[in-house]
Amino acid sequence: EEVMIARDIMLAEYTGGHIHVAHISTKNAVDLVRQAKKKGINVTTEVCAHHFDLTDEEIEKQHFDTNFKMHPPLRTQEDVDAMVEGLVDGTIDAICTDHAPHAIEEKEVEFIYAPNGIIGLETAWSITNKRLFQTKKLDLQQLMDKLVYKPREILNLEIPELKEGAKANLTFFNTDEEWTFTPKNVRSKSKNSPYLDTKLKGRAVGIFNKGQLVLNEIR
Secondary structure, eight states: OHHHHHHHHHHHHHHTOOEEEOSOOOHHHHHHHHHHHHTTOOEEEEEEGGGGTOBTHHHHHTTSOGGGOOSSOOBOHHHHHHHHHHHHHTSSOEEEOOBOOOOHHHHSSOGGGSOSOBOOTTTHHHHHIIIIITTTSSOHHHHHIIIIIHHHHHTTOOOOOOOTTSOOOEEEEEEEEEEEEOGGGOOSSOOOOTTTTEEEEEEEEEEEETTEEEEEOOO
């Protein structure tokens, strides 16, 4: 990971182009991006929610459960801490999910043969809330920048406005609701998540997409 990022940063510096580093996961990689930004190189990066929460120790603890196999793989506690630090100081621009569904039969094999990837859409907010908001690392506006605005800015997508007459694109969330992510309440057709049967805090409870209410669990 670090060798490829170092190479691509050099190419971006040489050409004056923009490079976006997807799914950053190691401390050294974050340091490379931080140094590049200080030099004025046009580089942006993102991190998956599970990479600032879970460590590689979980793999052995969970007896090589294939739901803990993804790419990049889970890293050390030092790397996890570096992801949080990078989010706080602005080195890491955005938070993503790398949502990668797999059929049950694909994951019910030996760890070495299982495909990489986990589902992440339904747990991303809860992880972010637990690791960054509840610990007062970032406030809600900063989290919205990481989750909503910066990703669209990087991709040159229009940012939806909250104004009269506009089609609603909104997510309502509760920062304090505690819930358990069970196979029964997974909305994805796939169940390949390392957070199955885990108690989480914070939940998306309502979604408007292009003016249509597509989720309503407001209690």
